[in-house]
Amino acid sequence: MVLSVPFARIPTVVGLFAAVPSETVVIDTSNYFPHLNGHVDAVDRGQVESVWAAGQLGRPVVKAWNAALAGTLETRGVPAGTPGRIALPVAADSIQARRVGMRLVDESGFDPFDAGALADSWRQQPTGSRPRATGTAR
Template identity: 75%
Template sequence: MKIGIIGAGSIGTTLARRFSAGGHDVAVANSRGPETIGAEALEFGAHAVTSADTVKDKDVIVLSIPFARIPAVAPLFASAPDQTVVIDTSNYFPHRDGAIEAVDNGQVESLWVTEQLGRPVVKAWNAVLSQTLEVMDAPAGTPDRIALPVAADTEEARRVGMRLVDESGFDPFDAGTLADSWRQQPMMPAYCTELDLRDLEKALNAADRDAAPRVRDRMLERVLEFTSTPTREQLLELNRSAHR
């Protein structure tokens, strides 16, 4: 597949490496220009391009940028083919993104993204720590392989999203429609807790929509208590402890 990745942070870089190593034609862009894309993202054959070029003639576009920046890239999608599948990895964190009234008032994050872009998205890779994505991938069929939720409004888009999650080294779980994707938003039981398929389904079903913002803000306070950058193990324990 021809895959464009907008965003070369930890998740965008890992996906660029994984997909290009797997034989896909991968183009990567960030907001600062192709000359600033790190060599790590390009090691297995991905190529650095402008943001405009990431959306041209692509089968899939992965959007991996901070939630609040999504409106700024929305004009790019006017030139993307209608059949292109757009996958969004972002999450809303008010302390970073600033207050977004519609989401604060209960709009599902992925539906807000859909409105900004003017086209539907697939929600995937938002419920995994960047460190987990980088180091905990495993071949299909591996016992206790970590599973990730994938939400979309069409069967074809969901199929593509689930295929790519599988190729990235994780079991894909059909998490339903975008309206249901609140279950995989920050600080829900399924969010960054490294569960297998069976336990992920239980976690999605246990989600409490009303409690999530309070849990998110409480967990942020605990993150800020760390005196150095928390490790994957520390963040995993923090996320799991929120639902014990």
């Protein structure tokens, strides 16, 4: 299941997942832009966006397709093996969920790059800001 909503709106769609099996992998494509969609206190205090999203959804979350602009996703996907194929990071806590995300990224025309666990997915956010352990806003 692919979830593409403004990041701060994730809590408003949680109810849609009530009937979805708990093992269903959710691909989260969102990015945290508080100036556009509102602040999320936990993230402002340093929690990694994807970790927060996984907690809200209660499902295995894969962070993918969020590190490229929409135009890139629309026009730059090419078959595997094509010279110059763009790589996109894929992060998830579950190896199985990460494999699902990586397969889908590959099928969509991009080389999947294993970006590790959700706790490290801050690296693929547009701001690239490392969460602060002090709890201060970033």
